[in-house]
Amino acid sequence: MPFQPIKFYQTGTFTVGNRLLNPEDRSVQSHGNRSNSITSGHRACQGCGEALGARYALDAAMEATGSQLIAANATGCLEVFTTPYPETSWQLPWMHSLFGNVAAVATGMAAALKAKGRSEVRVVAQGGDGGTTDIGFGCLSGMFERNDDVLYICYDNEAYMNTGVQRSSATPPGARTATTLPVGPHPGNVFGQGKFVPAIAMAHEIPYVATATVADLHDLEAKVKRAMEFRGARYIHILVPCPLGWGTASQDTIRIARLAHETGLFPVFEAEHGIQVSALPIRKQLPVEKYLKPQKRFAHLFGAQPNQDIIAQIQALAERNIHRYGQISPEKS
Amino acid sequence: MLEQIEGSRAVAEVIALCRPEVVCAYPITPQTHIVEAIGEMVKSGKLMNCEFINVESEFAAMSVSIGASATGARSYTATASQGLLFMSEAVYNAAGLGLPIVMTVANRSIGAPINIWNDHSDAMSQRDSGWIQLFAESNQNAADLHILAFRLAEELSLPAMVCMDGFILTHAYEQVDLPTQSQIDSYLPPYAPRQVLDPQDPVSIGAMVGPEAFMEVRYLAHARQLRVLELIPQLVDDFKQVFGRDPGGLLHTYRAEDAETIIVAMGSALGTIKDTVDEMRHEGHKIGVLGITSFRPFPLNLVRDALHQTRRVVVVEKSFALGIGGILSTDVQMSLAGLNLPVYTVVAGLGGRAILRKSLHQWFRKAEQDELEPLTFLDLNWAVVNQQLMREEKVRRSGPAAENVLRHIGSVASKIA
Numbered sequence: 001m002p003f004q005p006i007k008f009y010q011t012g013t014f015t016v017g018n019r020l021l022n023p024e025d026r027s028v029q030s031h032g033n034r035s036n037s038i039t040s041g042h043r044a045c046q047g048c049g050e051a052l053g054a055r056y057a058l059d060a061a062m063e064a065t066g067s068q069l070i071a072a073n074a075t076g077c078l079e080v081f082t083t084p085y086p087e088t089s090w091q092l093p094w095m096h097s098l099f100g101n102v103a104a105v106a107t108g109m110a111a112a113l114k115a116k117g118r119s120e121v122r123v124v125a126q127g128g129d130g131g132t133t134d135i136g137f138g139c140l141s142g143m144f145e146r147n148d149d150v151l152y153i154c155y156d157n158e159a160y161m162n163t164g165v166q167r168s169s170a171t172p173p174g175a176r177t178a179t180t181l182p183v184g185p186h187p188g189n190v191f192g193q194g195k196f197v198p199a200i201a202m203a204h205e206i207p208y209v210a211t212a213t214v215a216d217l218h219d220l221e222a223k224v225k226r227a228m229e230f231r232g233a234r235y236i237h238i239l240v241p242c243p244l245g246w247g248t249a250s251q252d253t254i255r256i257a258r259l260a261h262e263t264g265l266f267p268v269f270e271a272e273h274g275i276q277v278s279a280l281p282i283r284k285q286l287p288v289e290k291y292l293k294p295q296k297r298f299a300h301l302f303g304a305q306p307n308q309d310i311i312a313q314i315q316a317l318a319e320r321n322i323h324r325y326g327q328i329s330p331e332k333s
Numbered sequence: 334m335l336e337q338i339e340g341s342r343a344v345a346e347v348i349a350l351c352r353p354e355v356v357c358a359y360p361i362t363p364q365t366h367i368v369e370a371i372g373e374m375v376k377s378g379k380l381m382n383c384e385f386i387n388v389e390s391e392f393a394a395m396s397v398s399i400g401a402s403a404t405g406a407r408s409y410t411a412t413a414s415q416g417l418l419f420m421s422e423a424v425y426n427a428a429g430l431g432l433p434i435v436m437t438v439a440n441r442s443i444g445a446p447i448n449i450w451n452d453h454s455d456a457m458s459q460r461d462s463g464w465i466q467l468f469a470e471s472n473q474n475a476a477d478l479h480i481l482a483f484r485l486a487e488e489l490s491l492p493a494m495v496c497m498d499g500f501i502l503t504h505a506y507e508q509v510d511l512p513t514q515s516q517i518d519s520y521l522p523p524y525a526p527r528q529v530l531d532p533q534d535p536v537s538i539g540a541m542v543g544p545e546a547f548m549e550v551r552y553l554a555h556a557r558q559l560r561v562l563e564l565i566p567q568l569v570d571d572f573k574q575v576f577g578r579d580p581g582g583l584l585h586t587y588r589a590e591d592a593e594t595i596i597v598a599m600g601s602a603l604g605t606i607k608d609t610v611d612e613m614r615h616e617g618h619k620i621g622v623l624g625i626t627s628f629r630p631f632p633l634n635l636v637r638d639a640l641h642q643t644r645r646v647v648v649v650e651k652s653f654a655l656g657i658g659g660i661l662s663t664d665v666q667m668s669l670a671g672l673n674l675p676v677y678t679v680v681a682g683l684g685g686r687a688i689l690r691k692s693l694h695q696w697f698r699k700a701e702q703d704e705l706e707p708l709t710f711l712d713l714n715w716a717v718v719n720q721q722l723m724r725e726e727k728v729r730r731s732g733p734a735a736e737n738v739l740r741h742i743g744s745v746a747s748k749i750a
Contacts, residue, residue: 070532072400073539083537083539084540084541085537085542088537094530094538095403095530095537096538096540097399097426097430098423100392100422101392101393101396101399105396107386107388107397107400108355108357108397108398108402108403108408109530112354112401112406114384115354115355121532138389138390139392142388145389
């Protein structure tokens with residue numbers, strides 16, 4: 001029998017095995033008394049990044065608030081797969097109103113709690129990228145600029161998955177969606193469009209902005225808890241791979257999310273009052289092909305004759321993000 | 334206490350006495366004075382325990398009201414015209430969720446062409462939304478209807494809209510008997526929601542409902558609307574006891590007892606119509622008025638009771654369903670099904686066009702002779718209309734219609750009289 005060394009660290013990441021940590025540093029999910037805010041039995045697809053992200057985020061927020069939490073939800077996958085009534089996955093007070101108004105609904109909740117002198121009860125708003133960066137953007141910006149006491153969480157899977165994978169303003173360039181098909185001389189989503197809402201949130205100079213992925217759930221939990229230490233508008237943007245829309249294997253959700261960060265395409269950082277205060281460093285930068293190739297939405301870039309031109313443009317975006325958000329510490333680069 | 338006061342200010346004072354906890358404001362003419370006054374009262378501390386939020390759109394105003402109401406707060410907002418249309422998705426949503434939000438609609442036309450003046454097109458666009466819609470005749474009536482609206486909405490868990498004519502009421506200074514805080518407190522108990530988001534007792538609100546239950550849920554909303562018809566007379570009785578006056582119930586008649594012609598209308602035009610009817614009565618005409626306060630729910634049976642003995646009905650309405658004609662008159666005709674009563678629809682006052690007694694006299698006299706077309710337009714300038722129709726016939730690129738009409742009329746500012 002060959003010698004099998006015991007690994008205390010997952011290779012290629014800074015993720016530390018939970019059991020090696022001090023009890024107070026362990027993840028909320030590892031606690032027996034976690035709140036299971038989104039309990040089992042919901043109808044999400046296998047490997048759904050959004051279900052995973054929402055569960056970790058809300059349980060962390062529940063712990064931070066002593067379960068004094070109310071959630072508002074935009075229309076979208078998360079809303080649909082959690083409430084096939086008479087079943088509901090939500091173990092906290094939860095409300096869905098419309099696609100484009102979740103930030104405003106949450107503002108109303110926070111205002112009601114303030115007027116009633118119940119400031120110990122906190123409010124979280126949740127939406128997908130469509131509900132956040134497109135149709136709900138006006139309400140989101142309003143909530144930000146008024147500094148309403150709401151934590152807004154965007155679960156970004158980079159397209160309208162609930163309606164069948166159409167392009168949103170968070171869809172990356174080159175990606176195939178049902179409305180950016182890989183046909184014609186410029187296959188997939190065009191370059192030079194789209195928006196990165198975390199940067200726009202920072203421009204509102206709200207108390208706290210963070211990005212995270214479902215690859216580093218400890219980091220995600222820490223950011224949610226940090227967010228709950230502030231009053232006022234807070235924004236967390238979580239990259240949540242979608243096996244259905246991205247054309248990835250359901251067991252690869254976390255790996256793909258990690259590659260998004262390790263290639264530099266999705267910067268992970270925190271900002272306070274408009275200034276970046278931390279970055280999750282890339283341990284070993286990988287070429288963007290490593291991230292693109294396992295995803296069928298980028299399949300048209302590869303094959304017999306890879307589209308080197310587009311891949312190079314995507315690589316340039318990764319380099320820009322790494323530079324802009326300090327994803328590699330200067331001494332390492 | 335009697336005060337000479339602007340309509341908007343009177344409404345704001347009454348809203349404040351109703352102790353709202355969340356008030357949203359997005360400015361649109363002619364609603365602005367109402368929310369400005371409430372904002373001032375919150376800022377000065379006159380209205381306490383109330384969050385006043387300057388939102389970024391009417392869609393947000395209604396959405397904030399939805400969130401606040403579902404969290405157990407008495408919620409109020411006000412809008413008009415394009416603003417009501419812009420929030421329409423949330424207006425339907427509030428009704429579907431059964432949240433007792435109260436909203437003032439300072440009635441104004443809908444563009445294009447853009448026009449800031451009064452008609453009822455905005456409220457009519459939401460008539461099927463599930464909101465209670467009450468139309469005020471005067472500023473006293475507008476103030477009183479808001480008190481009734483909170484009581485009614487919260488009793489039934491339904492949102493209520495109080496419609497008051499933009500400028501004609503909102504900007505008019507009239508005598509209004511403002512209630513006292515103790516009167517309001519004795520009439521309007523604290524809001525006890527049927528459904529509330531509370532960590533002590535978590536519920537999910539706003540689930541998807543499929544074909545297996547959607548019709549039932551919609552029917553229940555209709556059933557609650559019908560309850561309004563029973564409840565308003567009771568609440569009006571309570572109101573009279575506390576405030577000593579009639580806030581206007583579902584509808585009311587004026588000099589209609591032996592009338593052979595009854596004019597049906599809503600809102601401030603009733604004042605002009607009643608004056609005209611007084612003059613005609615003086616000359617011996619058998620003519621009367623039916624004023625409708627509750628447009629939604631529509632009191633079909635009471636309208637039928639009020640009209641069935643007359644010989645003809647003239648509906649004067651400040652709304653217009655393009656492609657068919659009247660909106661109020663369609664509902665009036667439904668209430669008269671099988672009675673074989675002629676109903677004349679008179680579309681009047683669109684976009685702030687003044688409704689003049691002189692013109693009403695003409696129209697009503699024609700109606701009495703049964704010489705009125707089924708659908709007519711009070712004081713429509715046919716010369717202008719026909720000229721544009723001819724232009725369109727002759728020239729392919731005839732240009733924008735509104736601008737052509739204005740060029741034809743010449744610069745006369747707002748020729749409203």
